[in-house]
Amino acid sequence: MNKYQGRKFVASYSGGKDSILAIYRAIKLGMKPVTLIITYNIDMERSWFHGIPGDLLNEVSASLGIPIKLIKTSAKDYATNFEMELKIQKENGAEVCVFGDIDLEEHLQWCTARCDEAGIEAFFPLWQEDRKALVKEFIDNGFTANISVVDTDRLSKKHLGMTLSPETVASITSEGADACGENGEYHTFVSDGPLFRTPVSFCYGDMVKNGQYAILPIKKN
Structure with missing residues (x-):
């Protein structure tokens, strides 16, 4: 038996592929x-970083059969509020606490x-593993993820809305970006698996720009 067998966990969930793979x-x-648990931007009324609205997170929770708790926070109180929620989950x-960070x-x-x-x-179940191998594992296991945010300084916005596949990964790496997007080149929303x-x-709103980021807002269908 491994040391984690049977242990109860809370996961830092982003909505994206790495956090889902770590949970899996x-x-x-x-x-x-x-x-x-997912940090939720009280000013934007969407999750931090991946921009998922609350009603869509309810749909994810229902499909996963796992409660999702929003950590509603500003940037200033981000760390403090995260710690407070961890204490609640410990109780x-x-x-x-499971995290999807890689390296x-x-x-x-x-x-x-x-x-x-x-x-x-x-x-950290994914820690220091090969980035490209992790993306392959995610896809091979049958998860579905779509690219919702692109850093246009590192990756062309044509990738917005693309489903993550071997062909999409090849396109990403052909532009010199990291296959896993670990440097912030892109963010995904996982909807199946x-x-x-x-x-x-889910569906998309109209594309918006925020600095160098091109965002395809995702919303409940």
Whole structure:
């Protein structure tokens, strides 16, 4: 038996492929999900970074069969509110917090510090694995992800709305961007796969620009 077998976990969920793959791996290890937590921008009324609206997150939660808790926060109180929610989840029985980070040391340190403050263990199932191999694993396992945000300084906006596939990954890497988007080249929304009971239906709004970022807003169908 591995040391994580049977342990209850909360996961730092973004809506994107890496956090979903980390959750998938944790469950395959025999861990038990308590709640998924996601930071929610109170000014934009969407999740931080991936821009998922609350009503669509409700659809994701229903399909996954796992509660999703919004951490409603401004940028100023982001770390404090994250720690507060971890403490609440610990009281609810979570022993471990699962993160989808791969190899950015500053992310590891930030997440670990938040968990240390809350008295909960940080676990990084994807840590220091090959980025391209992780994308392949995600696709091969049958997950569906669409690109919703592109950093146009690093990747052309033609990739907006594309479903992540071997062909899409080849297009991304042909432009010199990272296959996994770990440097922020792109963000995804995962709507289907082995963790989902049914596909999550969604649609797009009109493309918007925010600095160098091109965003295809996702919303409930």
